[in-house]
Amino acid sequence: MSAEAHGGSETRPVVLIADDEKSQRMLARAALELSGFDVLEARDGREALSKADAENPDLILLDVEMPELDGFAACVRLRKLKHLVDTPIIVLTGREDDESIRNAYDSGATDFISKPVNWNLLGHRVRYISRATRVGKGLRESEKKNRALIQAMPDSMLVIDKAGRVLTQHRGKDGSRLLDECVSQERSVLDALPQEIADSWRRQIASVLVHGEMSQSEDHLEDNGAHYFYETRMMPYTADSVLLIQRDVSDKKRTDAKVRRLAFFDTLTGLPNRQSFLIQVSEAIREAKARDGLLSILYFDLDNFKRINDSLGHSIGDVLLRGVARRLEHCVRRDDAVARFVSSDATMQVARLGGDEFTVLLREVQSVDEAATVAERILTMLGKPMHYHGQQFVITPSVGIASYPHDGEDVDTLVKNADMAMYSAKSQGRNRVSHFSGTMSVRSLERLDLEDSLRKSIAAGDLELHYQPKLCLQSRRVTGVEALVRWTHSERGPVSPAKFIPIAEDAGLIIDLSRWVLGSACSQLKSWSGTDLDAIPIAINLSGKQFREPDVDLQIIAAIEANGLPKNRLELELTESTLMSDVENTVQTLRRLKDAGLKVAVDDFGTGYSSLSYLKKFPIDALKIDRSFVSELGTGGNDRSICAAIIALAQSMGLNVIAEGVETDEQLQHLRFLGCDEIQGFHFAKPMSADDVAAFLRSHLSKQGKRLPLADATPSVTAI
């Protein structure tokens, strides 16, 4: 015989035998050792206690009748030792002794063996009892673990019978309003639940009991306006009861809803966002395709919004955006005036794509005209003044329309074309509706390509400055040069500034471009300094955007100083509209520049809306007559008198006057006659590269036979 459960290298289980009769101990030892146990012996109850405490045996055999401490008393005391609580204890009782057997169990014995002991069977008995104890212990441990698991679970558990009566229950960590209510009322949960849930559960219970498979449902409970959501799982428990596990998923539901809101709605206005809009459009396209119907996208952009946002701050900008959102929502409501213009089947959905871009999706419109009518109406509604904190704002949108299937059959194309149509509306003068047309996309693509190339060229400094000399008519000397930016596209060749400057302005590249010009002009001046061209000033054109940068004067002065140049070597040219857009700030900025020693000329004079009273306020040095007036000189008409008026005005204000675009000798003679100070144009010199202009200036200089005059001396000599 050998111990079946304890073979191999495992340590043999230890049995303690306590008996005062030595032959009993000897036989027990022999029998147990044969069965694979190690044996400890004790001669009486007291020794049994101390050995058991010290050695922690796996099983204890106690004779009842022992001196000192009898078997029952020893058993009671052994059970009080913590590590022996679960140890099997077998009491050896006298034969036919019911009382002993009862006493044995009462004192905590696991089992008894009556004497005389059948030694051949002792090993089997002990092994069986020790295995049963181990199994029992394992069960107790596993139950304990299960209890811990169940305690830790957020879920509530119930065992219910067919009729929904609760047999056992465990309230989960998170509890369950639904179940608390049922269980506390001590009746069938099916009676306590709202009808709808009760019906669903009744069906589930029946199905689980019949098919023996798990069933799952989601239950929704409304209580005083609060919403609770539960995930309920039922599985067969016994033949006629069901285990029900319920989890409160209310928080998860709320989080899901919030995530959804964040993902699909614009937080500022609460309107559906770009994401939802694209989904709506793709659904609408599917629908329209199925019905052979039409749909239109109205793409709105607020013309003057960016300026309002920049000048008045984001908080006002946000208020206006919300205002626009509310108006749009109002417009698409069925009972609104706008809705009257659409057929009864049509639906309208508003979205905000971001920034100041909004869309209205028109489903099932009858015609493109209908979409246009809606767009016009919305335009009118949005164009009405808005009031905020006593201020009045007027926002004018541009609208582009693209319709399925004419202008695109998929989401991307439709949205892109509506966007293009919107840009076209803007370029046609804003506050208007434009329909997408095929040629738009060719133009737009070309424009996008130019924009992209220009951005790269500016970043790489891949542009060039050309210089056009100005001539003083009286002294016949060169008074300076105007820097003109030139751009050569890698594939298209040279691109006219008239084309790329507006692109730079629209694409937000003009600031970078202007900085590049400023930097390049200063480097050019530096390369001339210390040479015979030391005194030639360069004039640069400042764009309106750059001029309105709050630190424009500091940027310019810093560029000059960085190159170690005198301030008067750089001149600035600004257009009339730049000057007039913000008179107060312009005066201050110009004052600071002038104080620093720079000269300022008003470019393209006569084409904008100059207010003469403002003009007087500006600390400027010169006016440049626009080429359009010069080109007509000598052909009769009004232009001669306009030129005469500008020259007279300049003289009266003490300003230098320069005529641009002088191409013929006849024009030159007129200007000279009228008293114009300086000229610039092909007649005298074309714009030239840096090298060419240097050569030109040197040859001019040598013809004069003397050094070119200092720039700051020139106007004062010739102006009056």
Place this chain on the structure above:
Amino acid sequence: MNTPVIDPAQLDTIRQLQQPGSENLLNGIIGLFLEQSDSQLQRLHAALHSGSVSAICELAHTLKSSSANVGAMRVSALSYDLEQAGRDGALSACTALIDRLDLAIREASGALQEIAEAEAA
């Protein structure tokens, strides 16, 4: 009496518990009985003489199992009867039983002596 002095089945049981290489278990058990029974008998007579019923019960109880272990079934049976008589306080019954026990132990000891010698051979 038909009961054999020593129950051979009990002896076989002990032989079956014998582990190879260990001391002879049967002879150990027999030796223990031979060694103890004599003194226990003397103590029984002394207890009887002093009229100590509890000592009689205790000694009878021990003899009951030690004799059963060596298959001395008559000794064991008489020890059982003696234990009961002692519990009942029947001293005269005890006197008679102890005399019979004395005889039975001598008989059993003789038989066991022979068995042990045969076992050792």
